[in-house]
Amino acid sequence: MKKPSDIEENWESQREKIIGLGERSLRKTYYPELQQKLDQLERFRALLDQSNDCIFLIHVPTGSFIDVNESACRQLGCSRQEVLALPLERFFPEDALAWAREILAAEREQEWDRDAITTRMFKCSGGELPVEINIRLVTFRKELYGVAVARNITERKLAEEALQRLNNELEQRIAERTADLEESRTKLETQNKELQKTYHELAVETTALQRAMEDLREKDRMVIQQSRMAAMGEMLGNIAHQWRQPFNVLGLIVQDLGLSYESGEFSQELLDSNIGKVMEILLHLSQTIDDFSNFSTPDKEKALFKVDQVIVKTISLIKESFKNKHIAIDISSSDDPQINGYPHEYAQVLLNILMNARDALLESRKENARIAVRAWNENDRSVVTITDNAGGIKTDILGKIFEPYFTTKDLGKGTGVGLFLSKTIIEKNMGGRLSARNTGDGVELRIEV
């Protein structure tokens, strides 16, 4: 029954170990570990003793020192036994004691650190030790302890004094600097003067700017004038309409005179009657020219005018052409509103609005196209509304119609300045308000002055 020798050996050594003769076959003992812990403790103790801070362990329930480090003994000039035997009162002044007692009165550890206080400690040898002291509560094995760390601040005190000296020196230097500053101030004043000069230059520039702005306004005026011309062109069309009928009548009258002569029916009576008719017609035509020229002349000065009159006059200019296009115009008025402003410009606004209504009505091919013009007084202001039934303005462009050059019309038909100018006239020149809103089936333009 031979076995390989290594198995034999293993077998034997394992048996030896089991018997308890192995090197590591030890009964349980804590002594080596204890020794290690003691060494650690001693090392830690040495560390504490080496610290420059005085460290005191206070047993809270009895309020007495139970341990103190070497550094504390050295700095206070007493032995450890002396410190542990003496009460806290022997080492601290009353205010520091009160502070410490307050901290130690806490029943358990605190989350936060108390601020340190600066005080002094009484040495056994009689002197005093300036310290900054800090106390923290610790629970160990359910007992509450206070760890007080007192730092010798003699050197800090010295440093503070040095700082004070430096401060004084600094004040001296500041005085010197003040003189320097005075000098700088004079310099600054000179600079200030230069600045004023620059300011003057700026003012000159501003004047130039103002002038440029006036130029711009002038241009605005020119635009208004141009638009007026455009309106005049439009007007010519209207006049042509208005004049065709009377001209026809005039032709008929002249022909009637010729015919009656040939037939021998010509008489003085007939001549007088026809002359009367012709004169009436000529008077009407001449009146139209007056109206037209009045309308196209810009207003020089503000004047008090009756709104109803301007409305009637403006509409009379276009009535005929609108009738031709089967557009009915209703006028209603109350309160006889009056405006102190520019009647021709006001008329131009009305005309612009009426033309827009016409365009919209023609575009919409509405059966019973109608425009309602109403005038009345409201809160000491005149209000005129011009309403059509052309379908209204889409809400997304309603906000844009008063912008210059905004138009939805084909090139050549619309300019996009009509409402812009109208708004300028009413709001800038006459201090009123021009607004637009949709009614159920069309647009209402409202002029308030």
Next chain:
Amino acid sequence: MKEPTEFALRKFVAPEFIFGIDARKLTGRYAKNFGARKVLVVSDPRVMAAGWTDDVIACLREEGVECAVFSSITSNPRADEVMKGAELYQREGCNALVAVGGGSPMDCAKGIGIVCANKRDIIAFEGVDKVELPIPPLICIPTTAGSAADVSQFAIISDVQRRVKFAIISKMIVPDIALIDPVTTTSMPAELTAWTGMDALCHAIEAYVSTAHSPITDLFALQAIRLITSNMLPTMVELDNIVLRGEMLLACLDAGLAFSNASLGAVHAMAHSLGGLLNAPHGECNAILLPYVIEFNFPAAPDRYREIGKAMGLDMDGMASRDALSALVAAINHLNKQAKLTYTLGQLGVDRGIIPTLAEKAMHDPCIFTNPRQPRSKDIEAIYEKAL
């Protein structure tokens, strides 16, 4: 005349122990004397249910010692359970251990102590003298009369991954005090009484024939054998007879003192291997294997086995070796039969196919090193096969 080999170097280590009725009630006092502030009480659900754990906790509280309880352990303590217990020990800030129960809680408590003191996974300590640092104070209150873990330097832990039970043998894990109270064993049912009794008998027999035995361990081993043979069956009939329970617990203690110092043999090596694989009751495995191992070992220590027979009350004077062996095996089989331990390994679920694996693992168990006859793998396989 004795041979000089009788005086080869031997060591005997035993913990302080108190044996007697109500010994458990001293737990609080001992815990306090050991400087315990908070103890981890390691127990198991069955012992908890019997009320012994609460009994002990009450003693501890009475002395002002705080307790945390760890009782989620299975019948063979697993490595991961040991690690969980160690975690609880640390988390609860414990500084001592109290084990209340059978082999499982006591072995688990030893494991927890090892892990907490040495800060490594329990697996790392398998084998002899691998524990470097002493475990925290450990108080054991056994509630079974079997494992004797309360006085031994053994801890048997299951490694679920490798499917083995491994042994940790170290003088560092001998408990600080065992409070051995027969009262706590009265709650054991008959079946458990038989299993644990046969475990104790194996401890005694294996320690007696061990190659590490000594004159001191011999005294305890033989006394244990005597007590078990005469008291086990009567105890199973009178479960709450405190005298019989006391005898059995004393036998278990004797056997424990013997095997803790003399170690064990092939029965335990093979039972550990089986237990790791099957999670079968340790005592039952031992009972099944013991007769076959005796048959194998007998030629290596015939005189010692005769002494065992004598201790069991057999008259073997002048008997031929073969007859002495069969008388001893018959006596053990008889005991097994009376105790209703009549299973075979096959009935426990062992398949012929796994026998080589079982044998391989048994060959590496530290218990095998003190078996009186040094077996080869195929010897072990043959024993398993016979026991099928």
